[in-house]
Amino acid sequence: MSIADDFDLQNFLPYLLNQAAEESSLRFQQVYKDRYGMLRTEWRVLFHLGIYGKMTAKEIGERSKMHKTKISRAVAKLAERRFLTRQRDGADRRLEYLELTEAGRRAYRDLRQVAMEYDSALAARFSDADMATLRRMLRALASGAA
Amino acid sequence: MSIADDFDLQNFLPYLLNQAAEESSLRFQQVYKDRYGMLRTEWRVLFHLGIYGKMTAKEIGERSKMHKTKISRAVAKLAERRFLTRQRDGADRRLEYLELTEAGRRAYRDLRQVAMEYDSALAARFSDADMATLRRMLRALASGAA
């Protein structure tokens, strides 16, 4: 009954995805952690602002699917370190526009460079066709559309 | 500089993998959480024992790459709920063999069924060839071998 069960954990997609995600995040994590003392939520916010420009916490939440409390705390940390500035919307004073400072942009560019090189190193292990398939499937899985 | 940056977060593999892993874990998480009040570490330990049979915490750690403190706590929880028993090795009294109880096996079989159906549902969205490619690539990424 227990020995040689036919179910294979290594092929269970959610498990396999988690293992791959964790392993592939390790080295990048070392960089943003050691070099900037950031958490995962913080580099994600930094990247959203670096890539898409000025936006509100709500928009970051919609794009990243991170919970608003995580974003709120990450934003507070980044603001404290002078990596971003906040400006209230004049018309709707609930909204706050977030924008990277020059220091924030420098950190973003630095980490983006690391990310791109790391991504290339990962991709180099597979054929272009396989990588295209992988990315397409991961996007489909991430979008969750049944 | 910030608007229309050419780096695409959605194609950064570690990020994409995390998004896919999180999204694809959601529904299964609901089941083991709602039905058994388990955490991710707990169902993983349960599955390791269900699939491979009696083994020590150390072996679970080697197979799952989970840190030993996580395993220790998960084992304590599962033992408290009478899902597993612990027996000290007679020769080397540091080792403790873990084995599912009948209640533990019932929970495992129940969750395994859910996992298999869920995995099939996910796989049904893609061709067999693509799924084979995906699994092969994820295993390679998870193994971390450069």
Added chain:
DNA sequence: TGTTAACAGTTGATTTTGTAACTAACAACG
């Protein structure tokens, strides 16, 4: 208007994780 609901974002309490130090047991080698 006035009242109620909805929304953006924050804070506090609780839970879970991560790190380091610890206990108990075995091993290696003088």
Added chain:
DNA sequence: CGTTGTTAGTTACAAAATCAACTGTTAACA
């Protein structure tokens, strides 16, 4: 033996994530 090092597993404390309740604001509409 006896000292030193290693190992399996636990515990204590700090860091972080989660969940619920909160503030301040806008919207809806009687």
